[in-house]
Amino acid sequence: MKPFDPRLLRYARAARGVLMIGAGLGLLRTCAVLAWSWCLANAITTVALPAMAGIPGVRGRIDEGAYGSSQLTWLMLGALGAVLVRSLAGWGMDVVAARGAVRVKAQLRSAALDALDARSPQRESGPSDAELATSLGRGLDALDGYFSGYIPQLLLTGVATPILILAVLLSDPLSGLIVVVVFPIIPVFMILIGLATQAVQDRQWDQLQRLSSSFLDVVAGLATLRIFGRQRRQVDRIARETDEYRSRTMGVLRVTFLSGFVLDLAGTFSIALVAVTVGTRLVNGEFPLGLGLFVLLLLPETFVPIRQVGSAFHASTEGLAAAARVFEVIESADASRSRASAPIAEERAADAAASEPRSGLAFDDVSVARGGRRVVGPISFAVSPGEMVAMSGPSGAGKSTLIATLLGFVEPIRGRVLAPDRIAWAGQRPGLLHGSIIENVALGAHAPDAALVRRALDAVGLERLDVDVELGVAGAGVSGGQAQRIAVARALYRAWDLECAALVLDEPSSALDAESEAVVCAALRREADAGRAVLVVSHREAVHRAADRVVRIAAALPEPMRAAVDA
């Protein structure tokens, strides 16, 4: 895993600011650490020297460079100031990192959404709706850990570590040498352990995933298990599988924790080494005490950033993986957009202008392919203004696909589709949104007209539905049948509001009882009588009766189930 993905800078310009300001604050913090260690070491030296029980005369270089006791106050004040600067710079780094995380997430999200907005809403392959929402939602939150835990430490490692090592080297070449020797061991060990962990994880990952998701599986299927009287046996099974999960996880952790062990050991052991070498030289009077204390105080600081980087390694891989998923979304969307020729809508408009029936719907020898395979066609039929046509056919015959060509979501591989610019449409899924009924019915209208909304709802038999009712996410709060009728009302509203010449509905009554279905059919009939071209996909007898004629679509090539599975 790379520590940093350059695409982050390309897609999220805010990342640059974080790095620049963060590095500046890191530098400030490093200077404060140097000042603090210097002042504290010398303050202790100044105070301790007179009290030391040494034999006068053989002291050698011990008190070399020591400050006089008159300067003690200044040293103490210097130390306090350095502490203050260190704390504030550290805080600043945290805040900058958090701000950066928020901005970078927003930029990545909007870049991905820009890319997706430019695509047809019907995605044939790639991540599911939920996966996309997770990648752009909670998934990106993993960048919080990356920016707040990892980036500041990475910056400190880059900025502070060289300066601190240089300071140690200048103060005491021997201690510096120890650090220079020990330090590279850390990355080497980290890489070795990382490789070992990777190997272990690769082998066990699937099993771990399966074992950790098996609990979810039995909880989700609990009702089914109870029907078959199996719930008690599951308790044992959960215990057994969780124990297996434990022993496998511990196997991985034993290796994973080794990296922490190496980091700890490198840090503490070099302190011990330096303390002992400095100590022996002091005994012989070969080294100044103040400088020795300075080196000892500085040493832990040298190792802090790389240790933090090591412990935040997990956060970094998670964050980068999350970002990579978003990059994929952006790049795959970009790629598919460049493959598509001119914008679909324009082409369709040109087609429509060239044809004589300005307001009707027509399929002229149309074939449509999905995933490189023809799913429907060739087919020709037209819906004239004032006509209500029902389309029927077995599932998988491509009825919804034909509708998608009308809306411009899919382009036919052959033939021409003629449709007016504005189509009022209701799909198979109601597609209701979080918000009031008014907002849902008047979706896309700039100024919702409450009276018109009421009329639309009345037309589909929802006279008693309060327009101010707030729906939950994805229209939670209304029954399936109500949702379907609200979706039809939405299409009616659009038809009236924008004077749409065509009304297209996909299975508008599949969840309705006969009575409600009759109301909806009557509403559609009225629209046709008002001069609109009405096309309804439906299997229902009642709809067929209400229509002027029924177009039957034959099943295309038999569609093996496997195609969906292998994808």
Add this chain to the structure above:
Amino acid sequence: MMRGSPESDIRVRHRRAVLERALPSRARRAPGIVLGVLADASIVGLLGLSMWLIVRAGEQPPILHLTFAIVGVRALAIGRAAFRYAERLMSHDAALTQLAVLRSSTFAALVPRVPGALEAHRRGEVLAAFVDDVDQLQDEPLRVRQPLVVSAIVTGLSVVVVALISVPAALVLLGALVVGGGIAIALAGRLSGAEDREMSAARAAVVDALLERFAAGEVLAAFGAIDAQRERIAAAERRLATLQLRRARSAGLTAAVLGGAAGLASVLAIAVMLPGLGDGLTAPLFAAAAVVPAAVFEVFAQVPAALAARRSVQASADRVAELTEGALPPELVVDDRVDGRAAELAEEQRESAAIPGAPLLEVHGLSARYPGASQDAISGVDLVVRAGETLVVRGASGAGKSTLALALVRFLESRGEYRLRGVDARSMRADEVREIVGLCEQRPYLFDSDLRQNLKFARDSEQRGTASDDDLWAVLDRVGLADWALERGGLDARLGADGSWISGGQAQRIALARAILADFPVVVLDEPTAGVDRELADRLVVDLLGAVPEDRAVILITHTDLPAGISATLVEL
């Protein structure tokens, strides 16, 4: 937070009960805590001892006098890393061992509440969040108790040791810990549980807005509302960002305060030790006491982090408790309990087992409601089914069809008469009822496993024996899935999480196959054709009914008209 009010008392009790399940026994926790104390004490010891060593060396004693310190410094350096490693292994092992107990006891607590209490939460991600919450409870021993206990012991010990060197220095350290630590904890505490909830609500709002953007993408595109949805996403995002920044500022300030307090403690310690220096206080000890605060605060820094972890663990525990704790709603049936009065009345009848000639299933004036509902979903329902008969119950949406199904398998409590072979069903254990009446759910659950496992559990017990592969193939053939199963790779074919690789009709057939394997005398089919188009639905109903063995009774619950050619008694709901 309201303290002492009855509701919050109950909440605290429920939360405690949930957290209790996640806590390993004292004996299992002890090694982790001891090792943690040793590891953290080593940090403090290493800094103090190496400081002592250097200043003592400056006094130029014979090198032999330093041997103890030199060995000690090296031992502490290695000990620190080794103890930490062992501690992490021990505490994780203890927590993971407890996970088995945690999961199975949570599951057991959930059993009587499903379906019903959990039904409203059937949405996949809510369920997944519940399971995540359960697993999150492991943090209680690992990230809350362990660091709190360890850092309390080590900071306490450090203050005592410093006090042995110099009482004023110890007082300074203690004061810094109380003031600095107090401010840090207060800052961390300002991010109250309410804010956590606000934060997770804001997070969920972003995901929901995004999900709508994709799930309703066609609608948004067709109605030109994509930009409006983008604005909603951006608004949700801004709200979350505000909360996150506020939190980051507080968290960063916590670290800054602790760092500042450590530095201040060192400088003040030097100042207060000045007068006593040389007078009982040696220079090496003075130096050690002066630098030790940095290490003590490093240990103490775990406390605010642990408190933050505690809040999120408690929030998880509260969410888990909502589903698993509290009194069972009266509308739900407890499997092991039988209605005492009815049991007495039916005692004689049970002696003679079934009453000869009585219908297989008989219901008169049955009413039932969902937990928490204000009125009955069904009332006054009368049904009689005999062996070999097919009964169709038809009702519009909202007529209580599913409630009836759940009442018949005794997931939901009901009123009115309910007899199985003439015996009062309420005098039987609910498990026994379910051996007679089976249910094919509207949305049968398919386990993330292979086809064999998805069928076999329906017949796998001491009494009825275990289904062999041949049995499974026979039953697949019967429900018309044999060819499909062959094509998919046989009984080892995986079905994907919640049957995501399978169509609704196939799922219904698998559910029916299970019911046939389990050999229920009565099978209730709850809307087997929901979500299947009409032509397919008719065929499916004919197929399903045709696959049911002759001597079994079927109750088909549906909202559509029956296809022609099916002879059945019809009951309108």
